[in-house]
Every structure is written in C-alpha cells, then in structure tokens.
Amino acid sequence: MIKEINFKLNGKETILEIHPLKRLLDVLREDCGLTGVKEGCGEGECGACSVLIDGILANACLYPMGKIQGKEVVTIEGLVGTDRYAILKESFEQAGAVQCGFCSPGMIMAAESLLRRNPHPLEQQIREAISGNLCRCTGYNMILDAVQMAAKRGDGIW
Amino acid sequence: MNKDISTPVKRADVSEKLMGTACYIGDMELEDMLYAKTLRSSEPRARLVSITYPEMPSGYFVVDKRDVPGKNIIKMILEDQPFFAEDVVNYIGEPIALIVGKDKAVLRELIAKTSIEYERLKPVFSIEEGLEADTPIYGECNYFAEYRLKKGNLKEARSRAKYICEETYETGYQEQFYLEPQGVIAEYKDGKAVIYGSIQCPYYVKNAVIECLGFAPEMVRIVQATTGGAFGGKEDYPSLLAGQAACAAIKANKPVCLLLERNEDIEVTTKRHPSRIKLKSYIDENYKLTGMEADIVLDAGAYAGLSGVVLQRAMFAAAGVYNIENLKVKGKAIATNKAVSGAFRGFGSPQAFFAIEMHMEHAAKTLGIDPLAFKLRNILKQGDKSTTGGIFREKILLSEMVDRVIQMSGYEEKKKLKNANEYKRRGIGLSMFFHGCGFTGNGERDHIKGRARLVKNEEDHIEILIANVEMGQGAQTTMRKIAAAALDIELNKVFFQNPDTDRVPDSGPTVASRTTVIVGKLVYDAAMELKTKWETGKRQEAEVQYQYPEGYQWDNDSFEGDAYTCYSWGVNAVEVEVDPITLESEIKGVWAVYDIGKSIDDRLVRGQIDGGIVQGLGYAGMEVMENRQGRFIQRSSTDYIIPTAKDIPMIQSELMCEPYSDGPFGAKGLGELTFVGSPIAYALAMEDALEMRINNIPVRPEFLMEVADDDKRN
Numbered sequence: 001m002i003k004e005i006n007f008k009l010n011g012k013e014t015i016l017e018i019h020p021l022k023r024l025l026d027v028l029r030e031d032c033g034l035t036g037v038k039e040g041c042g043e044g045e046c047g048a049c050s051v052l053i054d055g056i057l058a059n060a061c062l063y064p065m066g067k068i069q070g071k072e073v074v075t076i077e078g079l080v081g082t083d084r085y086a087i088l089k090e091s092f093e094q095a096g097a098v099q100c101g102f103c104s105p106g107m108i109m110a111a112e113s114l115l116r117r118n119p120h121p122l123e124q125q126i127r128e129a130i131s132g133n134l135c136r137c138t139g140y141n142m143i144l145d146a147v148q149m150a151a152k153r154g155d156g157i158w
Numbered sequence: 159m160n161k162d163i164s165t166p167v168k169r170a171d172v173s174e175k176l177m178g179t180a181c182y183i184g185d186m187e188l189e190d191m192l193y194a195k196t197l198r199s200s201e202p203r204a205r206l207v208s209i210t211y212p213e214m215p216s217g218y219f220v221v222d223k224r225d226v227p228g229k230n231i232i233k234m235i236l237e238d239q240p241f242f243a244e245d246v247v248n249y250i251g252e253p254i255a256l257i258v259g260k261d262k263a264v265l266r267e268l269i270a271k272t273s274i275e276y277e278r279l280k281p282v283f284s285i286e287e288g289l290e291a292d293t294p295i296y297g298e299c300n301y302f303a304e305y306r307l308k309k310g311n312l313k314e315a316r317s318r319a320k321y322i323c324e325e326t327y328e329t330g331y332q333e334q335f336y337l338e339p340q341g342v343i344a345e346y347k348d349g350k351a352v353i354y355g356s357i358q359c360p361y362y363v364k365n366a367v368i369e370c371l372g373f374a375p376e377m378v379r380i381v382q383a384t385t386g387g388a389f390g391g392k393e394d395y396p397s398l399l400a401g402q403a404a405c406a407a408i409k410a411n412k413p414v415c416l417l418l419e420r421n422e423d424i425e426v427t428t429k430r431h432p433s434r435i436k437l438k439s440y441i442d443e444n445y446k447l448t449g450m451e452a453d454i455v456l457d458a459g460a461y462a463g464l465s466g467v468v469l470q471r472a473m474f475a476a477a478g479v480y481n482i483e484n485l486k487v488k489g490k491a492i493a494t495n496k497a498v499s500g501a502f503r504g505f506g507s508p509q510a511f512f513a514i515e516m517h518m519e520h521a522a523k524t525l526g527i528d529p530l531a532f533k534l535r536n537i538l539k540q541g542d543k544s545t546t547g548g549i550f551r552e553k554i555l556l557s558e559m560v561d562r563v564i565q566m567s568g569y570e571e572k573k574k575l576k577n578a579n580e581y582k583r584r585g586i587g588l589s590m591f592f593h594g595c596g597f598t599g600n601g602e603r604d605h606i607k608g609r610a611r612l613v614k615n616e617e618d619h620i621e622i623l624i625a626n627v628e629m630g631q632g633a634q635t636t637m638r639k640i641a642a643a644a645l646d647i648e649l650n651k652v653f654f655q656n657p658d659t660d661r662v663p664d665s666g667p668t669v670a671s672r673t674t675v676i677v678g679k680l681v682y683d684a685a686m687e688l689k690t691k692w693e694t695g696k697r698q699e700a701e702v703q704y705q706y707p708e709g710y711q712w713d714n715d716s717f718e719g720d721a722y723t724c725y726s727w728g729v730n731a732v733e734v735e736v737d738p739i740t741l742e743s744e745i746k747g748v749w750a751v752y753d754i755g756k757s758i759d760d761r762l763v764r765g766q767i768d769g770g771i772v773q774g775l776g777y778a779g780m781e782v783m784e785n786r787q788g789r790f791i792q793r794s795s796t797d798y799i800i801p802t803a804k805d806i807p808m809i810q811s812e813l814m815c816e817p818y819s820d821g822p823f824g825a826k827g828l829g830e831l832t833f834v835g836s837p838i839a840y841a842l843a844m845e846d847a848l849e850m851r852i853n854n855i856p857v858r859p860e861f862l863m864e865v866a867d868d869d870k871r872n
Binding site (some may be wrong): 038082093096105130137139142143 | 335795
C-alpha cells in the first residue's frame with residue numbers, strides 16, 4: 001500500500017509516494033538522505049532521532065508516515081544554517097557537551113525546542129527538557145552548561 | 159603552543175558531530191550493499207539437531223559455519239568461541255547463521271520463518287551452579303581461568319590478629335549502552351576483505367578476520383568508522399561481527415552491512431562481569447590491617463573472551479588502596495550459559511574496589527571505630543608494595559585528596575546529619591580508589607609492543623598514524639595536542655584521521671586507559687625524534703616502539719612484580735536523600751578529586767570525570783540486569799534503565815596531580831578511573847542514610863526492603 005504524503009521538510013514542500021506505516025526515521029534517513037537523525041533504540045527511549053514536528057520535539061522512530069500528512073518536520077539538517085544553530089553549536093563546543101556525538105543532533109533539537117518555549121530556562125527545566133534524550137558519555141552536566149550558555153548568548157533570538 | 163597543555167582547545171571532531179554529518183557505520187552506504195540479520199539460538203544450551211529455512215527468494219541466502227573459509231574460531235585469548243555455532247549453542251542469542259539480502263523487512267520475515275530443532279543439554283546459570291557443574295561448558299572444571307597470588311606471610315598475620323572480619327559482596331551485570339549500537343560493513347574486492355566498523359581495536363579485528371578467512375595479513379584491511387561510544391563494549395565483540403560480515407561479503411560478492419538493533423545489542427553483546435567476592439581480614443590491636451584473604455569469582459558467561467585478564471585486574475585490586483603486607487588472593491572465571499561477559503570501563507577493578515571499600519567500612523563499624531580513620535590508618539604510601547609486590551614509586555596524594563573532598567563536600571557536617579526533614583533521610587559516603595594504567599602485567603611489554611608513526615609532508619603538516627580510535631573520549635584532540643606541543647608547532651598543522659590498518663602501525667587497542675599514557679608517550683617520543691631531524695619542506699617520518707621503562711619488573715607466571723607501571727588515584731563523595739518508606743533515593747551531591755598526573759585538556763578531562771561518575775551511579779543504583787534461566791529480563795532500552803539528566807546533580811571535581819615521569823607531559827590514565835569510585839560512595843551513602851549494611855550492587859529499593867525485613871526478624 002503506497003500513499004502520497006505531503007509535508008514540509010526543513011522548509012521545503014515535499015511529496016513522497018510511500019507506505020504510510022513506514023517510520024518517519026527510515027524515510028528521513030533512507031529516502032531523504034538526512035542521516036543526522038540517528039537510530040539509537042527504535043522504541044522512543046533514547047531521543048537520538050529527535051526532530052521537530054510542527055515545532056514539537058518528537059522521536060522520529062515512533063511516527064508512521066501516515067501521521068506526517070500536512071505537517072512540518074525539521075531535522076538537524078534544517079536547523080544548521082540558522083542563527084540559533086550557530087549559537088547552540090558554539091555553546092555545545094565551548095561547554096564540552098559533545099563526546100561520541102551520537103546523541104548530539106538530538107540534543108541540539110531538544111535544546112532548540114526548549115529555548116523556543118522558554119528562552120530563559122532554569123536548571124531543572126533544562127534537565128526536564130533533555131530527559132528524553134539519553135547520553136552515555138557526558139553525564140549530562142556539560143550539556144546543561146551548554147544550554148544555559150546558549151540561552152544567555154542567544155538572548156532575544158528565541 | 160606556549161600555553162599550558164591543559165588549556166582546553168576546540169575538539170577536533172565537534173562540528174561534524176553537531177551538524178549530523180559525522181559518518182557512523184549506519185550512515186555508510188556502499189554501492190549494491192546488502193543487509194544481514196542474525197539467526198540466533200533461543201536455547202541456553204543445546205545441540206543443534208536441524209535447521210529448516212523457508213524458501214529463500216532470489217538474492218537472499220544463508221551464511222553459516224560452512225561459509226567460513228578459514229577457522230571458525232574467534233582469535234582471542236583462548237580459542238573457544240565460534241563465529242557461527244558449530245553443533246552446540248551455549249547461550250540464548252548465540253549466532254547460528256546470517257540471512258543476507260536487500261530488504262531488511264524480508265530478512266526479518268525469513269528469520270521468523272526459520273525453525274530450529276534442538277536437543278536440550280543441562281544448562282549452567284549461576285556462579286554457584288557453575289562451580290559445581292557436572293557437565294562443564296569449558297574444560298574439565300568449568301572455569302576459563304583460575305589464579306592464585308600470595309604476598310608476605312599470611313599465617314603470621316593470622317596468628318597475630320586481634321580481630322577477624324569476613325563478608326561476601328556481590329555485584330551485578332552492567333550493559334555498556336553506548337548510544338550507537340554495534341555494526342560493521344564488509345566488502346570483498348580483488349581478493350581483499352575490507353571491513354568498516356564501530357570499533358575500539360582495529361588490529362584485534364584484523365587479526366580475527368585473518369584467521370576467519372585464512373587470508374594473508376595484507377589481504378585484510380580494517381577501517382574505523384566514527385564510533386558512537388564504546389566503553390569496552392566494542393573491544394572484542396566487533397571481531398565476531400567483522401568475521402561474520404566478511405564471510406557474507408565473500409559469499410555474496412557484494413558489500414554486506416551487519417548492524418545490531420538495540421534490543422539485540424543489549425541481549426547478546428558483552429557486559430560487565432557479575433562478581434562474588436569473599437574477603438576475610440586480619441586486624442591487629444592497633445587497628446592495622448595486617449592480612450587478608452580474598453576469593454574472587456567472576457561470572458564469565460559462555461565463552462572465555464577477555465575474562466582471564468579481567469580476573470587478573472580484579473585480583474590485583476583486591477587490597478584496594480590499603481597497605482596489606484600479607485595476602486592470599488584466589489580467583490576464578492566461571493563458565494555459565496549466558497552471553498559472554500567482557501570489557502567495560504574499569505575491567506574487573508570496580509567489582510574488587512566495591513568489595514574492599516565496603517569491607518573496610520563494615521570492619522570498622524564492627525570494631526566500633528570510625529571507618530574513615532580506620533581507612534586512613536591503613537592507606538598506601540610511596541614505597542609501599544602492591545598486591546603483587548610491586549613498588550608504588552610515585553608520591554601518593556591520597557590523604558590530601560581525602561582532606562580536599564571532605565572540605566568540598568562538607569563531609570563531617572553531613573555525616574552528623576541524619577534526617578533531611580521530617581520525611582527524608584540523608585546520608586553521605588566516601589570512597590578511595592586507584593586504577594593501574596595500561597595493560598595488566600606483561601601486556602604492553604610482551605604482547606602489544608605498540609608502535610606509533612608521525613609523517614611530515616612537504617608543507618610541514620604532521621599526520622599521526624596510530625591504531626587508537628576516537629570513540630568520544632577525545633583521543634583525536636589529545637593526541638594532536640601532544641604532538642603539537644612536543645614539536646612546538648600550531649595545533650592546526652597536526653592531523654589525525656580514523657585509523658585504517660593499511661596506513662597505521664599497530665599501536666595496540668584503545669583500552670585499559672592506555673591511549674594517553676602509553677600511546678600518547680609514543681606520539682610524544684616520535685614527535686621529539688622528528689623535531690631533532692626536522693628539515694623544513696621535506697617529507698619525513700619518525701616511528702617509535704614501546705620500551706618497557708627501566709627499573710620495573712614483572713613475572714607473569716608467579717604474578718610477582720609491577721602489575722602496572724603507574725597508577726591514577728581518586729577520592730569520591732556522594733550524598734543521597736532517601737525516602738524511608740519507599741526506600742527510593744535521590745542523589746543530592748557528588749564531589750571528586752583525582753590524580754591523573756597531568757591533564758592534557760581540562761575540558762575533555764571533565765567530560766571523562768562527569769561521564770564516568772554518572773555511569774558508576776547507574777551501576778550502583780539503577781542499572782538492573784537480571785538473568786532467569788539464561789534469559790535476560792531487562793533486554794530492551796525500555797527495561798534496562800540508564801541515568802537521564804534528571805537523575806543526577808551537578809558534580810564538583812578537581813585535580814590534584816603527581817606527574818608520572820614516563821607519561822606525556824606527566825599524564826597518567828583517566829578514562830576508567832572515573833568510573834570506579836562513585837558506585838562505592840553511593841552505596842556507602844545509602845548505608846549511612848538507612849543505617850543498614852549493603853553488600854550488593856545495584857542497590858535497589860526492593861532489595862533494601864528485604865534487608866530491612868531480615869534485620870527486623872533477627
């Protein structure tokens with residue numbers, strides 16, 4: 001069963017002929033070549049495949065394409081190039097928030113999603129916001145520092 | 159580069175990782191690539207009677223033991239583990255065959271439609287069963303390794319002892335849970351096998367594939383892909399995947415990609431060894447610990463893997479940071495019908511340190527003296543002898559480090575505080591530990607003999623050629639810093655790509671906290687050689703090989719001498735708040751001081767400290783992996799719980815360093831050290847809060863409830 005799915009991907013109107021049960025994660029990685037979206041668990045636990053769907057943080061591994069009809073999807077590739085990404089990138093670099101890097105694009109998406117909702121988050125709010133994104137390398141605190149640093153530097157941009 | 163080498167610089171690999179352009183194994187796509195899925199045993203121990211496959215669609219086929227051109231045995235320490243099961247399976251999840259083809263969904267369906275007929279054999283599930291197995295899995299006595307070591311005269315200590323304390327400690331499984339599951343891609347072209355993979359040890363993989371295929375060394379090439387975390391889990395297991403994928407690629411004559419799914423990875427790859435450690439200590443009238451007997455048993459799983467070496471490290475750490483002059487340590491690695499236990503950050507020492515630190519605490523409590531004072535009375539000092547009679551040559555800063563952690567944490571005040579408020583209890587615990595850097599015993603000297611090469615091109619750019627990998631820890635950055643500082647050139651003139659065995663010499667595996675202290679020193683020495691003969695604008699090379707430092711000695715038959723040439727040290731404190739009714743805990747603070755000789759990059763060092771501590775806290779309190787009848791109960795990311803950002807507080811850490819004369823710029827090992835102390839400090843904090851004795855990790859509310867009930871009954 002192949003259906004036509006219309007959605008906006010990283011700002012571009014996109015039409016795909018695709019099985020509506022195919023996971024968004026696989027479509028992004030295999031059909032759209034967006035491999036910044038990672039598969040860490042495939043069951044919505046790790047957040048490595050985090051994307052924004054209509055501005056809300058979501059695990060791409062849990063979304064069948066049928067549910068993407070008419071929605072707007074933003075991946076890390078869509079965020080790169082924005083001023084907000086530049087600030088996040090610089091902050092993640094300087095805070096030492098990246099080690100193996102497998103969780104990093106998802107963490108950036110989680111940070112972007114938080115700062116859009118709350119440009120000046122408190123420590124506990126950041127912990128809550130990234131608690132759906134697992135990281136096994138950093139122990140999280142340097143990621144926390146990075147988000148705090150980005151909030152300060154990006155004052156007014158989110 | 160005139161500034162202090164510890165000053166942080168931008169990570170070499172940070173931009174591509176953040177942007178999502180770093181190429182992990184799952185992101186690689188070779189032309190005409192096929193996928194492979196593994197057919198696994200559903201029995202813990204059985205003879206394979208028959209396998210019935212469904213009809214294979216065109217382009218789909220089976221790869222099994224018959225397709226191994228060379229030896230169907232993974233080259234490791236003992237030769238017991240096949241790439242594909244022969245006639246018998248020894249654990250649930252053991253690979254029997256691959257099914258290979260274009261579409262992953264079709265492969266899953268074909269696996270599901272395959273039926274296997276087994277003849278069940280009597281399985282062995284636990285250390286206890288393993289010690290008494292009448293039908294051994296391995297050898298005649300069902301263990302992969304048995305060692306003993308002796309120091310001093312235990313008889314005398316025993317006769318002089320005023321107090322004797324004896325207890326048993328147990329630790330559980332821990333899964334590495336690197337964020338990127340394991341995977342490799344193999345291709346076969348013009349008679350040469352090329353493997354790309356998420357790996358820690360390119361030459362381990364190469365040697366295993368050479369034996370598997372029966373190829374000449376130059377016909378096997380291993381290339382590391384960006385590796386999404388490893389922690390020991392990608393030390394030996396990738397050799398198995400690489401061999402299997404190589405056999406498949408040869409049969410298909412097309413590239414074959416073998417990626418594990420998360421649940422598969424949790425269930426079948428190597429994990430930290432569960433342990434059972436009995437300690438019996440002899441204490442004189444001055445509260446001096448004069449003797450100890452230790453009996454260490456590790457649950458090794460179905461095949462030997464690295465268990466013998468893990469056991470050695472555990473045994474050599476049996477006395478912890480204490481100067482015990484008379485010792486008897488025995489150790490066994492027991493075969494059981496479960497997934498193979500393997501390398502995981504700490505490699506046997508977290509189990510041993512947990513036992514000795516809890517033991518010291520409990521002994522002091524039994525004697526009615528202050529545990530910390532008792533520990534400090536017995537700690538190692540420069541010139542003391544290790545468990546194997548080696549000499550601690552460098553200055554040991556432990557007591558200063560303890561003082562500093564006490565100060566940072568407000569330990570003394572917190573120790574007095576029992577109730578946080580009406581509803582919650584508080585507790586604080588403090589641990590002391592070391593990590594022997596580099597391979598244990600004669601590993602560096604006789605087995606690895608690592609080599610490093612630097613190549614300078616006509617533009618005076620330097621390339622570092624070593625077999626060690628960046629897996630998140632920052633090796634690309636630290637190695638470049640070491641070379642640049644030694645050569646006194648700009649950092650951006652030094653390059654380090656992921657290793658490719660066709661280009662790099664064998665500098666040994668990326669394990670044992672050896673990359674900075676051992677390989678970093680080789681890079682430093684090669685840089686100094688290049689500096690001496692430097693001619694601007696000319697292509698030049700320098701290659702050096704590991705030299706065992708003078709004045710050290712090791713006898714691998716008697717386990718006598720310097721088991722390590724240097725040690726890193728640490729002191730941790732953890733504070734918890736516990737609900738006395740549900741027995742759930744919250745970690746309120748973590749304080750840590752380490753002696754790592756010299757920090758090569760303060761930011762990377764903090765990354766290791768924070769990451770190691772949090773993994774340790776997971777091990778101690780959250781990460782439960784039980785095995786019933788050979789099957790892991792927690793075998794998905796939903797059931798196996800690792801810490802999230804909400805489970806830990808900010809961590810305060812500092813360095814207090816005694817430089818190591820044979821390390822680059824004085825540096826010693828770091829990565830594993832940071833894991834060892836936090837589980838102990840957590841368990842001690844729980845003990846302090848609840849005023850009960852804890853002998854097992856992970857500490858779980860359910861388990862504490864049982865201990866409390868037992869205490870009430872007694």
